[in-house]
Amino acid sequence: MSDTSNDMMDLEENIEHIIDDDQESTPVDVLEVLEKLIKLAQKTAKTKEDRHLQRSIRSSFSKKFRDNLSAEILLKLVLRYFPDDNSEKGQLVDALNANVDIIDLEAEPPIEIYQEVEIYISLLVLVFVIDQKRAEDAVELSSKLIARLDTWNNRTLDPLSSKAYFYYSLSYEIVDRLDDIRIKLLELLRTATLRHNHEGQVMLLNLLLRNYLHYSLYEQAYKLVRRVDFDKDHASSNQLSRYYYYYGRIKAVRLEYSEAYTYLQLALQKAPQSTAKGFQAIVNKYLCIVRLLLGEIPERGLFNNPTLKHVLQPYLELTKVVRSGDVSLFGEIVNRYSNIYTKDNTLNMILRLRHNVIKTCLKKINHSYSRISFEDICSKLNLDSSEDVEFIVAKAIQDNIIDAKINHDGGFVISNTSPNEYASSAPQKAFHERVSFCLQLHNDAVKAMRYHEVKTGQN
């Protein structure tokens, strides 16, 4: 037992060493590390416990480690571990396109290969091909890999298979043929659910949602989310944050803004803080819009974040214009940045903000005047006719945006005096919200605590 944990520590140190930018890592280092990982995979296969493999594969698929892979290293691995009668060996070797002269063929290839090892090496090759930007090859390879995985039903393969599904979807997304694999993903989800493959379920659900949202099929995405339960206990926080982001987006399009706001915030909390800048940027964009649609103004601090400042610039302009309540300026800003908004899929939601601009303006008028005539409101809002104004104000009163009464004959609006806030139960409600959030946080933290790996027999 201590042997494995020692090995693991060494292994992780080695991986860190390779990822560390300062030192040049030789191919031999990388090969050594990979060999150790494969030994772990073999151990997993023998003992049927996936904890040996779990932690290490996570680090071996990180971007910096992948940069160090090369065709020669991978070819060596394939030749060393794949037996000759393996059906996949040939295509892996072809896919690698490596310089065969450099490799000196060593001893006889082994007689058999564990499933885990085969999938692990195939996955490394697939990732390598994707990194080389050979999209069509990646599509072919990934389809074959998925077909191969279909034939096996091995629980220890779950972490590897979920990574395989991810790269399968990624390779199709790069060539823009996502709708081809939708049916396959649904099939895989069914199989994963039947086999209680929790990791696979979670990953496939996220991939399907991504697929639907890519084509703006919000209705179908909503139906999927309603029917399939998302297993929060078995999901890593990355998957959880992705799920919350997709769910928040679906809710936002369906005009359920407060729920969307909660979910998008959760997504931001669960996301990794130091990496995944693109994800953080897009979630922040959606958060900004949903807050505006709810009628609140996002804080300045959101836009001052140095990494995201440049990306969020159009949205900062948007916030400023909504705050000022100027309808014509709003149209200008939307036109100016319409390309960016279309790329982010937010243009439709932003067009809904026109109503919010008018709301904000009405609120400001209501606060500043106790009595104001329709003509004055009309000129302030830059509207065409004052008949519209009456209806607009009536609707605003009904929506609880402003608190006032209309005097039809006189043609003016009278504001109501606001009642004493502390006499109502509003402070109690706000207090209760905060307290329950803190208690929930505490419970989550307690549940997430884990014991350290116990080192026994260390004398």
Added chain:
Amino acid sequence: MGVPELYQKFTNEFKPAYEMLSTNPNSPDLMDQCKQLMTDLRIGLLDLDIKLPSQYDPDVIDKEIYLSREILEYGAIMSVLNRDDKGLENYVAQLKSFYNDYRFLPDSEKKDSILGLYLLYLLSNNRIGEFHTELELIPDQNNKYVNFSVTMERDKMEGRYNKIFQAHENLDGKGLGFYSPLTEKLCDTVRNDIADSLETAYESLSIGQLQQLLLLDTDISLNQFISERGWNVVDNVIHFSTVNVLENELDALEIIGQSLQYAHELERII
């Protein structure tokens, strides 16, 4: 009925009848005639063998797909004129599959108007969530039909009901004559919205002012509206009951529940 016969029937019988109907929209005989023909055409459609998109060769487009798409489009317009909601949904669902899945077909001329029609239908039935999800699916919104529906939605959300009523009057000027049953429904929905806001925004209104605000032409419809809403008329003036009860009492049950929850959680910590 084979494809040629169906085509004959469509071009020689239905189309002229429909042309006459568009010029005299209120004639019941023409309407019945068109309805009958449409039913026959639909039965004829069942005999056609429309295959899945993948089974068609993209270069050789059979006449039957064009024909069935056109018949369905006219069917959708007919169900709007007949105020047949379920029929409209059926037709549009089938048409959407033609627009989206059979991608090798060139776009139909009526596609934009049918999509705009469907959007307006969702809006007039107050299904705003579906309106927006459908809108997301339309990539190119720069045509007069979709623009019309989008403007209507915006006006309804902002509360510029005047514009909606005006648009209902001016439909023919924009070539959108067949939208009129839908805009009528929309005006009714809008009147309900106006009535809701009147209740909260005004303390009292006279009958004359009410008629002006609700834009109801006849006294009978006004009285009907008032009785439906359950307002009290006193001396030709309506007083809206203002619900101004300030919640000075604390909701004991809720506070008890919350306090118990806090105690339970705190006990767990300690």
